[in-house]
Amino acid sequence: MSKQYLVVDNGAYKIKAGFNSADNPTPTKVLNAITRTRDGVIHIGNQFKTHSKDYSGMQIKRPFEQGNLTSWETEKPIWDYTLDQMSKTEIDPSNVHLTLTETPFQLPQLSSNTDQIVFEEYEFGEYFRCIPASLVPFGVDESVISSDFTLVIDSGFNATWIVPVIYKKVHWEGVRKLPIGGSLLNGMLREVISFRHYDMSDDPILINTIKESTCFLAKNFNEVLKNKQQYKCEFVLPDFKTTTTGFVKTRETKVAPDAQLLTLYDERFTIPESFYHPEIMFDLNEATASSSVLQSAPIKNLTDLVVSSIIACPEITRPLLSANICLSGGTTNLLNFKARLETELTKELPQRWHVRVHDDYQGIPKDELSWYGGINLSNDDVLEKISISKKEYFEHGSNWCQKQFGFKNV
Numbered sequence: 001m002s003k004q005y006l007v008v009d010n011g012a013y014k015i016k017a018g019f020n021s022a023d024n025p026t027p028t029k030v031l032n033a034i035t036r037t038r039d040g041v042i043h044i045g046n047q048f049k050t051h052s053k054d055y056s057g058m059q060i061k062r063p064f065e066q067g068n069l070t071s072w073e074t075e076k077p078i079w080d081y082t083l084d085q086m087s088k089t090e091i092d093p094s095n096v097h098l099t100l101t102e103t104p105f106q107l108p109q110l111s112s113n114t115d116q117i118v119f120e121e122y123e124f125g126e127y128f129r130c131i132p133a134s135l136v137p138f139g140v141d142e143s144v145i146s147s148d149f150t151l152v153i154d155s156g157f158n159a160t161w162i163v164p165v166i167y168k169k170v171h172w173e174g175v176r177k178l179p180i181g182g183s184l185l186n187g188m189l190r191e192v193i194s195f196r197h198y199d200m201s202d203d204p205i206l207i208n209t210i211k212e213s214t215c216f217l218a219k220n221f222n223e224v225l226k227n228k229q230q231y232k233c234e235f236v237l238p239d240f241k242t243t244t245t246g247f248v249k250t251r252e253t254k255v256a257p258d259a260q261l262l263t264l265y266d267e268r269f270t271i272p273e274s275f276y277h278p279e280i281m282f283d284l285n286e287a288t289a290s291s292s293v294l295q296s297a298p299i300k301n302l303t304d305l306v307v308s309s310i311i312a313c314p315e316i317t318r319p320l321l322s323a324n325i326c327l328s329g330g331t332t333n334l335l336n337f338k339a340r341l342e343t344e345l346t347k348e349l350p351q352r353w354h355v356r357v358h359d360d361y362q363g364i365p366k367d368e369l370s371w372y373g374g375i376n377l378s379n380d381d382v383l384e385k386i387s388i389s390k391k392e393y394f395e396h397g398s399n400w401c402q403k404q405f406g407f408k409n410v
Contacts, residue, residue, distance in 0.1 A: 003125070004091070007099045007374035008082075009132055012064040013157035013182060013330060015045075016371040017082050020378045027371045030082045033062045034074055045081040053244045055205040067103045067158035068110055072117055079122075097126040097387065099374045104131045104161055104175055108402050115401040119393045128387040129405040132156075132370035133163035134170050136326050138380070139373030145358055149320035151310065153302075153341070154370075155331035157182040160275070160302065162309040164321055172407050174312040176305040180274055180281075182331045185211055188271045188281060197262055198237075206246060210235055210262070211271075213248050216335035218269040219343065221276070228266045235262040272334050275302045276344065303344040310349070323354040330367040332359065 009016040009027070016027035030045040037048065038057035048058065063075035083091065098118060102111060111129070118127050133152035140147055152163045159181045164174040190207045193200050200207055214233050218224035224231065234249040237260040249255060274280040278299045300308070306325075310318050322345070327338060338359045345355045364372050377383055388404055 004096045005099070005375075005378035006096050006124075007371055007378060008079075009101045009135075009368075009371040009374065010069070011101075011132075011156055011330075011367070012062065012067060012103075014367070015078065015082055016368055017086060018371070018375075019086070020375045025375055027368055028082060028086045029368075030078065030085065032064070032075075032078055033060045034078065035060050044077050045085075047081070054240055055203070055244065056238075057202045058205060060204055064158065068106055069102065069114060070110060072113060076117065076121070093123045094125045094390070096124050097128070097378065097383070098122075098124045099128045099130070099135075099378060099383075101132040101135065101370060101374070102129060103158070104133070104163065104170075104177070105407055108406060111402055111406065112398045115393070115398055119390050123390065126387045126389050127393075127401070128383060129401065131161075131163065131170065133161060133328070134165060134168075135370040135373030135377060136328055137165050137168050137373065138376040139361065139364065139369045139371075140326060140358070141362060145326060146320065146324045149317055149324050151306070151321040151325045153306065153325060153327050153332070154329045155181060155327070155337075156329040156367075157331070160329075160331070162305050164309055164313050164317075166313065166317055166321075170407075171313050174309045175407075176309045178275070178278075178300070178302055178305050180278065180302075181329075182208070182211070184281065185215070185271055185274070185331070188274065189215070189267065192267050192271065193262070196267075198260075206238065209245050210264075212333070214264055214268050215272050216269055217272045217275070217337055217340045219336055219339055221269070221273055224269055225266065231265060231268055233264045233268060235264060236260075237262055276340070277301065302341070303348055306341075306345060307348050319350075319353045322349055323356045325355070325357045326369075327357060327359040328366050328369040332366050 005020040007018060007020065011032060013032060015030045015032045018025050018027040035043045035048045036059040037052045038054065041051065043051055061074055063069055063071040063078065069075060102114065118124050133154045136152045137147035137150045148167050150165045152165060154161045154163060160178040162176040164171040186204065186207050189211050190200055214235060236243065236247055236249050236255055238244050238246045239259060242256060249261065270280065278301055310321050313321060338357045342355055342357045349355055359366060361369055388401055393400060
C-alpha cells in the first residue's frame with residue numbers, strides 16, 4: 001500500500017485538512033472549537049451547524065490561547081472529528097506522512113506536546129511541522145510570483161504575521177507580529193454594536209457574520225469618514241424563521257415587516273482601520289486609553305512592521321521581497337485589504353522599488369493557500385529529507401523534533 005500524505009493547516013479559527021491522493025484535492029474545513037448551545041448540548045467542530053439553528057448564546061471553547069495551541073484536551077476530539085469527516089475508510093496512521101502547521105515562535109514545550117500526540121497517540125509514520133507562511137511559496141504560481149523571494153502577510157484569527165521566505169526558507173530575523181486578527185476585530189465590533197445598538201455579547205457567531213459581510217478597509221480613511229453617510233448598511237438580524245444567520249439588506253431584498261435591522265455607518269471601516277492605527281483599540285476602552293504610558297507608547301502599525309521586516313533581510317533581497325508580497329489567511333478577505341496595503345507601502349518604501357501585493361491565486365481561497373502549498377510540497381522529493389520518522393522520534397527523544405523543526409533563535 002502506497003504512503004498517504006496528509007496536510008493539516010491547524011488554524012486557530014478553522015482547520016484545513018486533507019490528503020493529496022485525489023487528482024483535484026480540496027481541504028475539509030472544520031471550526032477549530034468545541035461549542036455549547038444555550039440548551040447545554042455540546043458540539044465538536046462543525047456539528048453545531050446541522051444540530052442547531054439558534055446560534056445565539058453559544059459558548060465557544062478553542063484549544064488556542066493567544067495564538068498558542070495550549071489545550072490538547074480540546075484539540076484532540078476536534079482532530080478525531082476532522083479525520084472522521086475526511087475518510088470513510090479506516091486510516092492506517094503508520095502509513096501516513098503528516099505535514100502540520102503551527103504558530104511562529106510557538107513555545108518549545110507546547111510544540112513538544114504536539115509532537116508527542118502525533119507520534120505517541122496517533123502513531124503517524126512520518127511528520128513535518130512548520131509555520132503556515134513557509135508553505136505559501138509552494139502554493140503560488142511561479143510564472144506570476146517568485147517563490148524564491150516571498151514576503152508572506154498571513155492575517156488569521158489571532159494575529160497578523162509578516163514572514164519573509166527566502167529560497168523557500170523562513171528568514172527568522174525578519175519575522176514580525178501585529179497582534180491584530182479576526183478575533184480582535186470581532187471583539188471591537190461587539191463592543192461598538194453593544195454600546196450603540198443591541199447587546200450582542202452572547203452572539204460570537206453573529207458578530208463574525210456581520211464583520212465578514214459588512215466591514216472593509218477604507219482606501220482613504222479621512223475621505224471615507226467625511227462621507228460616512230454614503231456607507232450606510234442595513235443588516236437583517238436573524239429571526240430563526242426566515243434566516244438563522246442574518247444577511248445584508250439590498251434594494252432588491254424583501255424583508256418581513258417585523259424584521260429587526262441593524263444600521264451600520266462608520267463601524268464598517270473604523271474597526272478594520274486598527275491595522276494602520278492600532279491606537280483605535282485603546283480608544284474603545286477608556287480605562288486603558290487614559291493610561292499615559294499607553295498613549296505615548298510607539299505602537300507599530302502594519303506598514304511599519306512590513307518595512308521593518310524587509311529591512312531586516314539581506315540588502316540584495318529587499319526590492320525582490322517588496323515586489324512579491326503574498327496575502328494569506330482569512331482576515332485578508334476584508335475588502336480593499338490589498339489596495340490599501342499597496343498605497344501605504346508605496347509611500348514608505350524607496351521610489352525605485354516595485355511594490356506588488358498578490359491576493360489572486362487562480363481560484364485558491366486565501367485561507368487555503370498554505371494548505372495547497374503543503375499539498376504541493378508533499379509531491380516534492382525534498383519533503384523526505386526534512387521529515388522525521390516515528391523510529392527517529394523514539395530513537396532520539398522528543399527534543400529531536402524541536403531541533404529539526406523549531407525556529408532558529410534570533
